[in-house]
Amino acid sequence: MTLDTSELLDLFDNAPCGYVSALPDGRISRVNQTFADWMAVPREELSHRRFQDLLNIAGRIYYETHFAPLLRMQGFFQEVALDLVKGDGRSFPVLVNAVERRDDAGGVRFIRITVFNATDRRKYEAELLQARRTAEQASLELQELNRTLATRVAEAVEERMAAESALRQAQKMEAVGQLTGGIAHDFNNMLAVVLSGLNLLEKRLSRGETDVQSYVDAARDAANRASKLTQRLLAFSRQQPLSPQPLNANRMVSEMSEILRRTLGETIQLETVLAGGLWRTKADANQLENAIINLAVNARDAMPDGGRLTIETANCHLDDTYAAQHAVSPGQYVMVAVTDTGAGMSSDILAKAFEPFFTTKGVGKGTGLGLSQVFGFVKQSDGHIKIYSELGHGTTVKIYLPRLYGEADVPERATRRDAIVSSRGETVLLVEDDLRVLDLTRQTLLELGYSVLTASNGADALEVLRNHPRVHLLFTDVVMPDMNGRQLAKKAQEAQPGLKILYTTGYTRNAIVHNGILDADVAFLPKPSTMEEMAAKIREVLD
Structure with missing residues (x-):
């Protein structure tokens, strides 16, 4: 199919883009109607004007310096964004393509310039730029x-x-x-x-x-x-010196039963439920015994009209969830529980049960330190304690002590000796920085039949040892200025190998106690002590 001349002119004039033909020197020879309409200028007025003269000043300079040389060098350029100036002076954004048409000899016949309306594109670009x-x-x-x-x-x-x-x-x-x-x-x-x-x-x-x-x-x-x-x-306060040792809780509860029955009285029925195959634990036996007695006495006081008290042992496992909720390490524990059928405790009382000096007993009937003492001992032993109570039904206090692994033997507990065992002719070097305590302790030792040498500090004690080599026991305070009891003992044993050492103090600090536990090689007598306690401890160390 062929198109006649009128149809071709119609396509040319009404194309959706502007067509411009320019001579090699840039002067316009012909434009289509679309371009003339965009420029709002009659077609004949555009003839013989240069295309670049239709641009705004910035576009004209840019065209002359960049695109005209580019066109001469490579024969075309594409999609160059420029702004034409319409007949009424308004700016008209366009995209311009240009290509040189050459003859067979390579000479430029004319330049074909295609112009696209970039108003919408420029608007979108502006909006995009603004959005950016x-x-x-x-x-x-x-x-x-x-x-x-x-x-x-x-x-x-x-x-x-x-x-x-x-x-x-x-x-x-x-x-x-x-x-x-x-x-x-x-x-x-x-x-x-x-x-x-x-x-x-x-x-x-x-x-x-x-x-x-x-x-x-x-x-x-x-x-x-x-x-x-x-x-x-x-x-x-978890500051008491503990002497933990392998311990069989079943044996301890069994040995305590008789003394507990006498303590509780005839109106309280005592029952023990001891687990078979109970694991061993490691704890201070005296302190655990005191804890059980404390709990038993509290239970007795909660049952003024009589009742039943049950002491139970069991192997227990505290899982990760329970341990995280109660600030205790997960693992295996030996449990000792004391349960009464007394009045029980309300939630308010239960929340304060471990607070020092808190008591529900009458004036003069309790210090309010019983449960707080048990709490401190259990925590110092890396254990856990939990109270379960219900008004009108009773209370259970459960003590959890870490399981002891290994094959260490459980030592036999020494029986209490009431009779004072006196000296067998030994000499004691007594070291104490408080002169009144020094004098009274010296008199007590003399009363027990010992020969006594005294010193008020470590340096004097070493001097006494040099002058009296036949000392059997160094009985020294721990907390002293300049040289503490532990340091003194080390130097004394260097001077006199085999010398027995007995420490005493009202507060141990870190000389002989670490992490709340007495050092393994330490014999210790807390202050204050009775004559009977002093006599028994000295004989224990010497014998």
Whole structure:
């Protein structure tokens, strides 16, 4: 099919793009109607004008310096974004393609320029550019927000932590106030008994009266209660020196049964449920015995009209979930449980059960340190303690102590000896920096029949050893200035190999106790001690 001339002209004039023919020097020879309409200029007025003269100033300069040379060099360029200036002065964005038409000899016959309306494209590009700028700005704002948010969060966290720290400090001070108030109250009562007894003793003796034993007994009883109070405080604070050893809980409970029955009285029925194949544990036997007695006495007091008390042992496993919830290490434990059929405890009472000096007993019937002492001992032994209670049904306290692995033998527990075993002619070197304690301890040792040498510090003690090589026992305080008891003992044994050592102190620190456990080679007598306790411990060390 062939098109006639009129049809070709119609296609040319009404094409959706502008067609421009230009001579080799750039002057326009012909344009189609579409281009003329875009320019809003009659077609004849566009003739003989250069295409680049129709551009805005920036486009004209860019065309002359870049695209005209490019066209001469390679014969074409494509999709160059330019802005034409319409007859009314408005800008008209276009995309321009240009190509040179040459004759057979290679000479340029004319230049064919195709122009596309880029109004929509330019609009989209502008919108895209604006969107990109908006996105970049939003990104910057987001980054700034994140930075300031992090700062605000950090400041808020810091404020929260400061507030929590202040609250903890306030709670700590409240607890310290409650603790010191309870200590002051109990100690003042005990000291009142001691001082009153001593004053009355002095008055009676000055008048030649000899009926004073009741005052001596009262003062001794108050002093013993004060000693037990300090031991309970050390237990609660996990500062008491423990001497753990392999232990069979079944054997311990069985051996305690008779003394527990006497302690509980006839109205309390005691039952023991001992597990077969019970694992061994490692704990301070005396402290565990005290813990069981404490729990048993509490249970008795919860059953004033009588009832049943059950002591049970079992092998237990605390899984990861339970351990995470109760701040205890997961694993295998030996459990000792004490259960009563008493009144039980409310949730409010239960929440305070381990607090020091908290008691539900009447005035003068309890210090409020029993459960806190048990709690401290169990925690210091790397164990766990849990109370289950229901009003009107009773209470169960479960102690969990870590299972002991290995083949270590369970030692036989020494039976208590009430009779004082005196000296067999041995010499004791007594070292104590408190002169009153030194003098009274010396007199006690003399009363027990020992020969006694004294020193008030480590240096003097070593000098005494050099002058008296026949010393059988070094009985030394632990906490002393310049040279502590552990350091003194080491130097003394270097000077006199085989010398027996017995330590004593009211507070052990780290010289002979590490992680709350007495060192394996340490013989220790806590302050204060009775004459009977001192006599028994000295014979234990010497024999």
